[in-house]
Amino acid sequence: MKSIHYRLLVQRLLWLLAAYSLLRLFFLGINYNEFRQANFGQIAQALLSGLRFDVAAITWINAIFVLLSILPFRWLDSPVYQRILKILFLASNLPFLLLNAVDIFFFKFTARRTSAEILRIAGDVLHQTPQLLRNYWFVPLGVGLLAWAIWKLYPNYKADKPSKILPAWKGWLAILPIAILCVLAIRSSLAIKPLQEGHAFNITPTELGNVVLNTPFVFLKTLDNETIERLHYFPNNQEITKLIAKPLSENPNPTPTRQNVVVIILESFGSEYLGTGNPYKGYMPFLDSLAREGLFFKNAYANGRRSIEAMAAIMAGVPSLMNDAYISSGFQGNHLYGLGTALRENGYQTAFFHGGTNGTMNFDMFAKLAGFQKYYGQNEYPNKADFDGNWGIFDESFLQFTAQQLSGMQQPFGAGIFTLSSHQPYTIPPQHQGRFPKGTIAVHESLGYADYSLKQFFRAAAQTDWYNNTVFVLTADHTQESQEVAYQTELGNYDVPMIWFSPQKRYPAHTDTARAVQHLDIMPSVLDYLGLTPRERHYFGSSIFGKMQPEIINRSDGHYLYINPPYYLHLYADGKTALFDYKTQKPFNEALTVQQQQVLQVEENRLKAYLQYYNNGLLDNNWYHFTNKPTLSDK
Numbered sequence: 001m002k003s004i005h006y007r008l009l010v011q012r013l014l015w016l017l018a019a020y021s022l023l024r025l026f027f028l029g030i031n032y033n034e035f036r037q038a039n040f041g042q043i044a045q046a047l048l049s050g051l052r053f054d055v056a057a058i059t060w061i062n063a064i065f066v067l068l069s070i071l072p073f074r075w076l077d078s079p080v081y082q083r084i085l086k087i088l089f090l091a092s093n094l095p096f097l098l099l100n101a102v103d104i105f106f107f108k109f110t111a112r113r114t115s116a117e118i119l120r121i122a123g124d125v126l127h128q129t130p131q132l133l134r135n136y137w138f139v140p141l142g143v144g145l146l147a148w149a150i151w152k153l154y155p156n157y158k159a160d161k162p163s164k165i166l167p168a169w170k171g172w173l174a175i176l177p178i179a180i181l182c183v184l185a186i187r188s189s190l191a192i193k194p195l196q197e198g199h200a201f202n203i204t205p206t207e208l209g210n211v212v213l214n215t216p217f218v219f220l221k222t223l224d225n226e227t228i229e230r231l232h233y234f235p236n237n238q239e240i241t242k243l244i245a246k247p248l249s250e251n252p253n254p255t256p257t258r259q260n261v262v263v264i265i266l267e268s269f270g271s272e273y274l275g276t277g278n279p280y281k282g283y284m285p286f287l288d289s290l291a292r293e294g295l296f297f298k299n300a301y302a303n304g305r306r307s308i309e310a311m312a313a314i315m316a317g318v319p320s321l322m323n324d325a326y327i328s329s330g331f332q333g334n335h336l337y338g339l340g341t342a343l344r345e346n347g348y349q350t351a352f353f354h355g356g357t358n359g360t361m362n363f364d365m366f367a368k369l370a371g372f373q374k375y376y377g378q379n380e381y382p383n384k385a386d387f388d389g390n391w392g393i394f395d396e397s398f399l400q401f402t403a404q405q406l407s408g409m410q411q412p413f414g415a416g417i418f419t420l421s422s423h424q425p426y427t428i429p430p431q432h433q434g435r436f437p438k439g440t441i442a443v444h445e446s447l448g449y450a451d452y453s454l455k456q457f458f459r460a461a462a463q464t465d466w467y468n469n470t471v472f473v474l475t476a477d478h479t480q481e482s483q484e485v486a487y488q489t490e491l492g493n494y495d496v497p498m499i500w501f502s503p504q505k506r507y508p509a510h511t512d513t514a515r516a517v518q519h520l521d522i523m524p525s526v527l528d529y530l531g532l533t534p535r536e537r538h539y540f541g542s543s544i545f546g547k548m549q550p551e552i553i554n555r556s557d558g559h560y561l562y563i564n565p566p567y568y569l570h571l572y573a574d575g576k577t578a579l580f581d582y583k584t585q586k587p588f589n590e591a592l593t594v595q596q597q598q599v600l601q602v603e604e605n606r607l608k609a610y611l612q613y614y615n616n617g618l619l620d621n622n623w624y625h626f627t628n629k630p631t632l633s634d635k
Contacts (some may be wrong), residue, residue, distance in 0.1 A: 004157070005076060006174075009069045011155040013058060016093060019146060020054040020100065020214055021047070027104045028211050033488055034111070038208055046208040049200070052188050056195055057217040059185040061096055065089055066182060072172055082157045090151060096216040098143045103215040105136055108481050109424065111305045111493055112557075113197075113215045115222035120328040121308075124360050131390040135425045197221055197323075198573025201558030206570070207490070209558050222323050231615045233608040237626050243609040244539045250524065250546030254531040256346070258412050259506070260470040261526055263339070265314060265418045266450065267307065270479035271300070271495040272487040273447050283439055283447045286455035287497070290474065294501035297544070299516045301494040301552050301563070302478050307418075308361045310477035313519035315339050315352075315370040315416055317541045321555050321614045327366045334621045338370025339523045342534040343414035351376060351409065354418040355398035356391050363418065372416065376405060388420075388427045395421035395453035396429070403460040411466055418477070422450040443480050467503055471529060473522060474499045489585050490556060491563070498522075500529075508545045516550040516565050538623040539613060553610050562607035567596075569603040571611075577604050 024047060028035065035043070059066070065088055075081045103114050118125060133140070187194035197218055201209030234240050266287075275282030276291040277298045303313040304320035312318040312326045316338035326332065340350040351374040352367035354360070358377040367375045378392045386397040393401075402417055409415075421427065426446035428436070436448025461467045476496035482488050487495060498517055500507065508529065520541030527534055528543035542548035552563035560571040563582065570578040570587075578587045579600045588596060617623040 005070060008155050008157060009066065012069075012089060013062065013066075015150055015153055015155075016058050016062070017051070017054055019097060019150060020058065021051070022146075023097070023100045023104065024050050024054075024211065024214065026101075027107065030104050031107050031210075033482060034108070035205075035207055035211060036485075036488065038205055042204060042208060043211070046203060046211040049203065049212045050214065052195070053200060053212060053214055053217045055185050056188045057096070057214055057220065059182050060220055061092055061216060062089070063182060063186075065092055066178070067175075070175060070178060072170075077157070086151075086154055086156070089154065090147060093150075094143070094147050096219075097146060098140065099219060100215045101139050101143045101146075102136075105139060107210065109305075111210075113210060113213050113218040115323050116219050117222065117324045117328055118219075120324075121361060124357075127357060127360075128390065131425055196573065198558040202572065202574060206557045206559060206572075228322050228615050228618060230619055231608075231612040233612050237616075240609045240613050241539075241626060243606050244613060246524075246537070246539055246542055246548065248535075248537055249528065249533040250543040250548060251528045251531065254528075254533055256531040257506075257529075258469075259530060260412050260414070260466055261343070261473065261530060262406070262415045262417065262470055263314065263473045263522065263526065264454075264475075265307075265310060265416070266454070266474060266476045267419045267422045268443055268478065268480040269422065269447065269450070269476035269497065270482075270487070271298075271476075271497050272479065272482055272484050272492075273444070274497055276497075278484075283437060283444050284451040286451045286458070287474070287499070290458075290472075290501045291497065291499050294472075294499050295507055295511055295513055297498040297500075297513050297515070297517045299514065299565075300475065300496055300498035301491065301516070301518045301554070302476065302496045303494075303519045303552075303554055305478050305493065307423075307477045310519060311361065311363060311366055311418070314475065314522050315366070315372075317520045317523045317538065319520055319540055319553055319555075319614065321553070321560070321611065322618075327362045331618045331621075332362075332366075332369070334618065335624060336369050337534065337536050337538075337624055338372075339416070339526060340367070340373070340414065341371025342523070342527055342532065344371050344373060345535060346530075346532045347412065349373065349409045349411075349413040350415065351405065351413070352416040352418075353377075353398070353402045353405070354420070355381065355393035355395065356418075356420050360391070367416065376402070388429075390425060390427055391420045391423055393420075394427075394429050395419050395450050396432075396456055399453050399457035400460055403457055403464070406461070406466065407464050411469065413466075419450055419453070421453065422446040422480075441481050441483055462503070470503070471506070472499075472501045473526060474501065475519065475522070490561075491568075491585055493556070494554060511545060515544065516552055516563060517544050518552040520553075536624045538617070539626070540610075551606070553607065560607060560611065562603050562610075564603055564606075567599055567603065569600065569607060571604065571607055579603075 069085060189195050200212040203209055203212060273283045275288045276296060282288060302310055304310060308325040308327050309320040316336055318326045344350050350372045352372040353376045354363050355378060358364050358379045364375045364377055381393050381398060381401055386393045388394050406415060422443060426442055428445060428449050432449055436445050438445045475498045479493055479495060521544050524541050524543045525545060528545050554561040558573055562569040565582040568580050568582050579596060580587050617626055
């Protein structure tokens with residue numbers, strides 16, 4: 001074996017490292033608005049820190065290639081064998097380079113690196129491939145050019161180049177230390193636990209953690225993410241329930257109103273696009289009118305950045321505190337008590353409506369798990385000519401269909417509606433093109449169309465016998481691309497409208513619309529508003545009409561958030577905490593006052609209680625009977 005093979009191996013891997021660094025620079029440039037609060041020094045630190053994650057991912061992906069490149073056999077010098085190695089090198093790395101490149105443009109939709117969860121929604125991805133290629137054709141083209149460059153610049157073995165010949169036994173002996181180096185490179189740590197995604201966020205500001213990361217690393221790390229870590233912050237479940245337990249109903253004297261309820265989830269309708277609550281006109285005039293006439297909660301937050309997370313949070317009060325969305329995780333078979341179940345047990349007919357392809361994001365499956373008796377998707381819609389060519393049926397048409405189906409349901413009924421036309425690629429029906437303001441970013445025009453479709457739905461509903469006896473709850477699934485600096489903050493990433501609208505103005509007295517609310521609060525609030533007591537409940541969320549203190553729990557950029565105005569708390573992967581001012585969203589950098597130290601301790605304990613309840617409750621499948629079923633640590 002010749003020593004040149006070791007040098008060639010290092011050179012080949014260094015070319016990959018250069019490619020990853022180039023993609024990181026593109027990622028930073030395209031998504032700069034997300035990181036604009038960072039200064040030059042902080043960005044430089046993030047770029048350098050990213051090399052550690054790149055080395056780990058590259059070594060992991062190329063482990064077999066590394067081994068085959070150093071086996072001390074005679075055929076190592078063969079042109080055919082070297083050609084096979086070159087093909088293996090490109091074939092192994094091309095999918096991960098593509099994955100890394102795709103995230104450059106899709107990060108703005110999810111605010112996180114793509115995980116292995118994408119494999120669980122592979123059908124949706126394949127279904128959307130044609131429109132994705134139409135709108136993002138330059139991504140595979142760019143990766144193709146990068147692959148071509150790697151192929152051309154790949155250091156080839158030249159038999160006639162002088163090189164020291166090593167005895168075969170030295171070649172075999174070298175395999176062990178090289179294997180150890182590879183393991184260390186993948187682990188990137190001598191500690192008990194290897195390098196984790198959360199380590200990337202030990203940086204200031206934490207948002208730069210997504211610059212530090214690369215998508216192949218996150219993807220590989222989450223391949224076996226069906227299990228989560230059992231937590232032991234507290235010795236037993238009773239200690240946890242003392243901190244976070246809630247009563248079945250927060251209304252001491254519930255009187256059922258027998259009103260219908262319709263919960264509408266509006267695709268990508270972030271608060272930034274409203275006129276209400278903002279010093280500008282906005283792009284959703286009809287939703288603005290509902291905000292003025294109903295109860296408008298300005299300080300409302302989504303519990304995730306993806307539609308699949310919003311569905312679980314709104315319809316069953318399930319937060320997003322792990323890498324995988326609950327709907328597509330290995331825990332989807334756990335016991336669940338959703339809004340549909342609670343309504344059905346109280347004599348309501350229930351149905352869920354989403355104009356997308358049946359099976360998209362597992363919405364149809366989850367709607368059944370959440371207790372909705374019927375599901376209406378693209379398959380149930382009668383006129384396939386209204387297909388938008390991408391995701392499903394145009395909002396205007398499908399919402400009219402929804403109004404018709406609701407009119408055929410026995411009252412009282414409970415319904416969930418999820419719109420879709422304001423989803424990328426933001427398709428507008430031909431008859432409406434040019435009708436709505438184009439705005440300054442791609443989503444703006446489609447918001448105008450979706451808002452118009454919502455107006456037509458309410459106009460049709462107003463002609464029915466059920467309209468006046470119905471309360472409508474409207475919110476967005478998540479935020480979208482931002483151009484307003486005021487919303488380009490950590491909390492701004494989750495800022496969505498929440499509006500309660502009753503045609504008869506039936507609102508609970510003394511409702512505090514300035515309080516902080518979240519998606520998790522919708523289910524208990526609906527039941528409280530209707531005067532219904534659920535048979536069982538978990539401890540996430542509380543009624544916005546009750547007297548429980550407002551609190552929001554979220555997972556953001558590798559750390560956890562606990563929001564309880566006028567403060568909010570960060571809990572980082574290494575166990576450290578930081579207290580922030582809710583209004584300014586800035587940390588208290590100086591020594592905390594005695595009062596602030598007390599707040600920090602209380603909020604840290606409550607957040608840790610929620611996290612242990614979430615993780616251990618999932619693992620033991622006992623969210624709804626947490627105090628009655630011992631954990632492994634209790635046995």
